[in-house]
Amino acid sequence: xxxxxxxxxxxxxxxxxxxxxxxxxxxxxxxxxxxxxxxxxxxxxxxxxxxxxxxxxxxxxxxxxxxxxxxxxxxxxxxxxxxxxxxxxxxxxxxxxxxxxxxxxxxxxxxx
Amino acid sequence: xxxxxxxxxxxxxxxxxxxxxxxxxxxxxxxxxxxxxxxxxxxxxxxxxxxxxxxxxxxxxxxxxxxxxxxxxxxxxxxxxxxxxxxxxxxxxxxxxxxxxxxxxxxxxxxx
Numbered sequence: 001x002x003x004x005x006x007x008x009x010x011x012x013x014x015x016x017x018x019x020x021x022x023x024x025x026x027x028x029x030x031x032x033x034x035x036x037x038x039x040x041x042x043x044x045x046x047x048x049x050x051x052x053x054x055x056x057x058x059x060x061x062x063x064x065x066x067x068x069x070x071x072x073x074x075x076x077x078x079x080x081x082x083x084x085x086x087x088x089x090x091x092x093x094x095x096x097x098x099x100x101x102x103x104x105x106x107x108x109x110x111x112x
Numbered sequence: 113x114x115x116x117x118x119x120x121x122x123x124x125x126x127x128x129x130x131x132x133x134x135x136x137x138x139x140x141x142x143x144x145x146x147x148x149x150x151x152x153x154x155x156x157x158x159x160x161x162x163x164x165x166x167x168x169x170x171x172x173x174x175x176x177x178x179x180x181x182x183x184x185x186x187x188x189x190x191x192x193x194x195x196x197x198x199x200x201x202x203x204x205x206x207x208x209x210x211x212x213x214x215x216x217x218x219x220x221x222x223x224x
């Protein structure tokens with residue numbers, strides 16, 4: 001079955017690194033995504049990783065994928081107050097019409 | 113700005129009514145996806161269209177229907193509305209099915 005889980009809340013200080021974790025259950029995932037949602041706004045694509053990769057770095061963002069444990073993480077370096085938002089991980093499964101299955105979202109609060 | 117547009121931004125209506133939500137995909141994108149975001153269900157996939165044809169259905173109620181027109185814009189029709197249909201409705205587009213999905217700003221539907 002398809003189930004994506006995330007912790008609900010993370011609080012960090014400005015300048016620290018943030019690590020948001022996600023677990024998924026479907027081993028046939030093709031892509032795994034991280035989206036950011038600010039209050040009252042839509043979903044902004046942050047980054048994604050193909051399922052045969054272990055790591056992807058994009059400026060302050062680092063995505064790590066552990067396929068054995070079905071664990072995905074997003075690390076944000078030098079976290080800023082503007083990073084405060086809800087972060088969703090999502091998996092895309094080719095055999096399921098490539099729909100995205102989302103986690104419940106992690107609310108990141110960055111304290112000055 | 114993702115390049116995906118949705119109208120209207122907000123919609124307030126009464127139970128039993130019917131509404132139409134509109135989505136214009138990014139230029140060149142052939143796939144349109146619809147998602148519902150509610151407090152109790154989170155983000156859920158509703159339906160996927162590719163180049164005018166329905167490709168996949170998710171947790172979409174029978175009271176809901178969608179279509180994609182020759183100019184590739186899509187409409188989501190919600191009828192016999194209930195209080196529980198109040199949610200944010202997002203559309204996303206991608207070049208082809210399975211490609212990265214870019215989300216619009218959403219339509220917030222309130223059913224009174």
